[in-house]
Each structure stands twice: as C-alpha cells, then as structure tokens.
Amino acid sequence: MAQSGSVSVEAETLNHVLGLVEAFRAFDSDNDGSISAQELGGIMGSLGYNASEQDIEAMMQRGDANKNGQLSLAEFLGMNTEDLELNGMSALKTAIEALDLEEHDVLSGEEVYQVIENVGVELSLDDCHEIVACMDGDGDGAITVQEFKLLVNSLV
Numbered sequence: 001m002a003q004s005g006s007v008s009v010e011a012e013t014l015n016h017v018l019g020l021v022e023a024f025r026a027f028d029s030d031n032d033g034s035i036s037a038q039e040l041g042g043i044m045g046s047l048g049y050n051a052s053e054q055d056i057e058a059m060m061q062r063g064d065a066n067k068n069g070q071l072s073l074a075e076f077l078g079m080n081t082e083d084l085e086l087n088g089m090s091a092l093k094t095a096i097e098a099l100d101l102e103e104h105d106v107l108s109g110e111e112v113y114q115v116i117e118n119v120g121v122e123l124s125l126d127d128c129h130e131i132v133a134c135m136d137g138d139g140d141g142a143i144t145v146q147e148f149k150l151l152v153n154s155l156v
C-alpha cells in the first residue's frame with residue numbers, strides 16, 4: 001500500500017495532470033485531438049503564464065515529437081509532466097499493462113478505481129470518476145484503455 005506521505009503527492013500530481021487535460025480539451029477548438037501554436041498560447045494564458053510568441057514557438061518545437069506542427073494530447077502531457085517525480089506511479093503502469101484488455105475496451109470509474117486500488121495508489125472512487133469524466137472525450141461515462149494508458153504514461 002502507498003505510504004501516507006505519497007498519497008497527497010499522488011493525488012496532487014494526478015489533479016495537475018487532469019487540469020492539463022481539461023485545458024487541452026478546452027482549447028482544442030476543432031476537437032481533432034491536437035492543438036496549434038495559437039491554441040497552445042491560449043492554454044498557457046489560461047494557466048496564468050504570459051508566454052511570448054517566441055516562447056510558444058519554442059514549446060511547440062520541443063513538444064512536437066512527430067514534427068507535424070501540432071501537439072497531440074500525448075505530446076502536450078509529455079512536455080508538461082517530464083520533470084515530475086512520480087516514484088509510486090510505476091506500479092500503476094505495470095498493472096495497466098498486465099490487464100488483458102484491448103486498446104478500444106472501455107473502463108468505468110469503478111473499474112479505474114479497482115485498478116488503482118490494486119496497486120496501492122490511494123485515490124477515492126470520486127477521484128476515479130473525476131479521472132473518467134476528464135478523459136471521457138465522447139461523454140459515454142467511460143474511457144478507453146488507450147485513454148487511460150495515455151494518462152498513466154504521462155505520470156511515469
């Protein structure tokens with residue numbers, strides 16, 4: 001089970017990442033799963049940063065791994081979580097990989113809670129429902145295994 005000192009760090013980190021997802025989705029104006037430099041500038045402003053055009057362009061160049069001029073959610077999360085110290089989250093990645101699920105299979109909040117609880121990360125059922133609500137792009141009350149892996153991979 002997770003140590004009590006790491007519980008608040010895990011929850012705080014997860015809330016940070018969920019905030020990034022929410023900001024990304026809010027500024028992905030055409031809902032194509034990627035953002036332009038202009039949309040990135042909007043996100044940065046909404047998060048309280050006053051980034052110059054040069055700063056935004058440098059972020060785009062640093063984060064755009066496939067060099068298509070857009071940032072995917074995975075690229076955006078990777079760019080914004082690379083410096084986080086997440087020692088306790090690696091067990092979560094292992095647990096996800098061990099699940100016998102296809103990328104298109106879906107997980108409810110309760111199922112996310114079971115996975116998280118099984119690896120000793122202490123998040124509430126409400127936290128897990130919040131994860132699903134935040135990552136649920138189509139509003140069906142569930143997330144795909146692929147979406148959950150995206151979140152987990154940004155944490156480890």
